[in-house]
Amino acid sequence: MTTPFLSVERLSQRYPDGEGGQTTIFENASFGIERGEFVVILGHSGCGKSTIMNILAGLAEASEGVVIMDGKEVSGPSLDRGVVFQNYSLLPWLSALKNVTFAVAARYPDWSKDQVLSHSKKHLEMVGLSADVFHRKPSQLSGGMRQRVSIARAFSISPKLLLLDEPFGALDALTRGTIQDELLKVWAGTNQTVFMITHDIDEAILLADRILLMTNGPFARVAESVEITIPRPRNRIEIVEHPNYYAIRNHLVQFLGKHSKELAGPTDAVENRPETVRIDKTAPAARSPKKLAV
Numbered sequence: 001m002t003t004p005f006l007s008v009e010r011l012s013q014r015y016p017d018g019e020g021g022q023t024t025i026f027e028n029a030s031f032g033i034e035r036g037e038f039v040v041i042l043g044h045s046g047c048g049k050s051t052i053m054n055i056l057a058g059l060a061e062a063s064e065g066v067v068i069m070d071g072k073e074v075s076g077p078s079l080d081r082g083v084v085f086q087n088y089s090l091l092p093w094l095s096a097l098k099n100v101t102f103a104v105a106a107r108y109p110d111w112s113k114d115q116v117l118s119h120s121k122k123h124l125e126m127v128g129l130s131a132d133v134f135h136r137k138p139s140q141l142s143g144g145m146r147q148r149v150s151i152a153r154a155f156s157i158s159p160k161l162l163l164l165d166e167p168f169g170a171l172d173a174l175t176r177g178t179i180q181d182e183l184l185k186v187w188a189g190t191n192q193t194v195f196m197i198t199h200d201i202d203e204a205i206l207l208a209d210r211i212l213l214m215t216n217g218p219f220a221r222v223a224e225s226v227e228i229t230i231p232r233p234r235n236r237i238e239i240v241e242h243p244n245y246y247a248i249r250n251h252l253v254q255f256l257g258k259h260s261k262e263l264a265g266p267t268d269a270v271e272n273r274p275e276t277v278r279i280d281k282t283a284p285a286a287r288s289p290k291k292l293a294v
């Protein structure tokens with residue numbers, strides 16, 4: 001087996017339980033992400049999704065295990081990994097445009113001012129922002145606009161890995177839908193590798209190449225890797241008509257509603273790797289989910 005672009009190897013996270021012992025959030029988690037893949041992680045609150053993301057970002061250290069990205073161990077934050085959080089994390093004293101140029105200038109220190117400016121404007125336009133809002137401060141923008149700026153900024157520095165932590169969680173359903181479509185368009189034009197957390201099953205199916213499913217904590221595991229067997233380009237309206245859509249959706253609902261609890265708890269395995277699940281109603285003789293060991 002070849003090494004994937006990003007390789008999470010036997011990652012464990014434990015915290016003091018306040019009574020002299022330790023709580024194990026997850027243990028020996030191993031999975032890989034290929035270059036250019038869009039991977040979404042789903043699991044109940046508290047299973048450790050944000051903890052995994054913070055470790056991938058280099059913002060937190062695992063109790064055990066390593067993360068290797070592009071042949072190098074992840075240690076500490078880097079411009080190689082861009083993060084978009086739910087709460088936008090824009091610098092409040094800078095305009096929308098300056099929030100982007102600031103990042104672009106740091107990423108490409110050799111670029112001229114004009115290069116930085118035109119690159120930044122192009123990315124703001126790509127997420128549907130018009131020039132009349134470029135000079136507004138974050139407090140003068142709507143929640144949807146702020147999140148567009150965050151996404152533009154993240155893509156503008158072409159990080160090797162883009163980490164999205166519930167980026168649309170605070171938005172109303174209509175805005176959320178529009179920005180999902182914009183994110184898909186921007187992503188399709190790049191070879192960007194994305195790892196995203198969401199609680200929204202439909203959003204996960206729309207965006208992902210693969211969905212990682214976590215069991216409930218403590219001792220949570222990434223138990224399954226579900227392939228999204230729906231061709232791209234996708235859009236929110238048409239995707240529900242694809243024969244695989246509800247089959248995949250039902251599988252995810254069953255997992256989160258039932259199996260995530262049944263499978264919970266520690267295992268004896270030295271390494272917990274997800275099983276690959278491929279559901280394809282369009283393939284001949286495919287009636288039930290197929291599980292393959294990876």
Ligand SMILES: Nc1ncnc2c1ncn2[C@@H]1O[C@H](COP(=O)(O)OP(=O)(O)OP(=O)(O)O)[C@@H](O)[C@H]1O
Nearest residue numbers: 015016025043044045046047048049050051052217
């Ligand atoms: N610094 C810390 N000290 C102790 N416990 C922590 C710490 N950080 C996280 N935890 C615990 O680790 C567990 C996993 O937290 P995490 O935020 O990763 O979960 P999550 O799956 O992202 O949850 P949510 O979906 O609610 O955001 C939780 O039980 C949380 O209380």
